[in-house]
Amino acid sequence: MTDLRTTPTVSAAGLTLRYGRTAALDDVSLRLTSGVTGLLGPNGAGKTTLLRVLATAVSPDRGAFTVLGHDPATAAGRHEVRRGLGYLPQTPGFHPDFTAFAFVDYVAILKEMTDRAARHREVRRVLDAVDLGDVRSRRIRRLSGGMRQRVALAAALVGDPGFLVLDEPTVGLDPEQRMRFRELIATAGEGRTVLLSTHQTEDVAMLCHRVIVLAGGRVRFEGTPAELTARAEGRVWSGTERDPGAKAAWRTGTGAFRHLGDPPEGATLVEPTLEDGYLLSLEASEASEVAA
Numbered sequence: 001m002t003d004l005r006t007t008p009t010v011s012a013a014g015l016t017l018r019y020g021r022t023a024a025l026d027d028v029s030l031r032l033t034s035g036v037t038g039l040l041g042p043n044g045a046g047k048t049t050l051l052r053v054l055a056t057a058v059s060p061d062r063g064a065f066t067v068l069g070h071d072p073a074t075a076a077g078r079h080e081v082r083r084g085l086g087y088l089p090q091t092p093g094f095h096p097d098f099t100a101f102a103f104v105d106y107v108a109i110l111k112e113m114t115d116r117a118a119r120h121r122e123v124r125r126v127l128d129a130v131d132l133g134d135v136r137s138r139r140i141r142r143l144s145g146g147m148r149q150r151v152a153l154a155a156a157l158v159g160d161p162g163f164l165v166l167d168e169p170t171v172g173l174d175p176e177q178r179m180r181f182r183e184l185i186a187t188a189g190e191g192r193t194v195l196l197s198t199h200q201t202e203d204v205a206m207l208c209h210r211v212i213v214l215a216g217g218r219v220r221f222e223g224t225p226a227e228l229t230a231r232a233e234g235r236v237w238s239g240t241e242r243d244p245g246a247k248a249a250w251r252t253g254t255g256a257f258r259h260l261g262d263p264p265e266g267a268t269l270v271e272p273t274l275e276d277g278y279l280l281s282l283e284a285s286e287a288s289e290v291a292a
């Protein structure tokens with residue numbers, strides 16, 4: 001039997017996209033499988049650009065990719081990729097006077113669901129799936145930030161897409177809403193491929209079976225969260241003074257400094273976290289910016 005967790009559903013090779021002198025994507029290759037993969041990276045890493053390429057919103061200058069066996073380089077392939085795709089952009093273009101139902105219905109129309117009764121059933125299904133069934137007739141401007149984000153997720157789930165692309169969906173949510181939203185993403189990742197862009201290692205630790213670290217338009221790491229953490233084994237130490245030889249260092253709540261890099265002789269090593277593994281996969285300047 002084919003193992004869905006290891007068979008690639010999305011494959012990309014050599015994706016490159018430049019904006020003037022900036023290489024937003026620089027020779028990016030990756031393989032995604034069923035389940036939630038985290039796309040972790042600092043500001044300007046190229047995360048949004050990569051998601052937009054995979055969502056066929058923009059074409060790469062070089063490189064190729066396939067989604068669920070379809071090649072978007074051809075018009076027919078692009079159409080199929082779009083039919084099988086759910087995309088939650090960083091700033092969903094809501095019309096605030098629309099009700100939640102009307103907005104998701106509008107997205108369903110764009111997804112070519114022409115049969116009105118079947119479409120309305122689908123809109124109710126996805127709104128129920130994100131626990132918004134009770135407020136579906138409420139206008140979007142009267143919904144909380146967390147609810148609006150769930151409307152956007154419902155819209156992305158219309159038509160039961162095989163590939164779901166989520167661009168920093170937990171930004172701006174309070175801890176309770178974030179937790180709620182993570183549960184919905186975990187459910188959405190059952191039996192489908194989800195690519196979740198985030199700044200937060202917590203999102204990755206709680207949700208993802210795979211993680212890709214992107215920085216400066218390049219893939220710095222691809223593997224499991226445990227493998228990313230293991231990269232920091234023996235490379236995290238604590239001390240009362242800042243060690244100038246560390247790749248990144250910051251003062252923790254206890255007043256001691258936590259250091260990342262190559263420890264000096266006799267250093268007090270500490271247990272690494274996913275965040276340490278992430279920071280160590282970045283360049284020193286990027287890591288100190290993220291750690292600051």
Ligand SMILES: Nc1ncnc2c1ncn2[C@@H]1O[C@H](COP(=O)(O)OP(=O)(O)OP(=O)(O)O)[C@@H](O)[C@H]1O
Nearest residue numbers: 019022023024041042043044045046047048049050
């Ligand atoms: N339309 C554009 N025109 C010019 N430069 C762009 C454009 N879109 C992105 N860039 C540049 O490409 C690089 C990657 O940007 P991108 O938005 O993909 O990063 P990101 O990882 O999503 O960042 P953030 O976490 O801040 O959203 C950045 O240097 C950005 O300034």
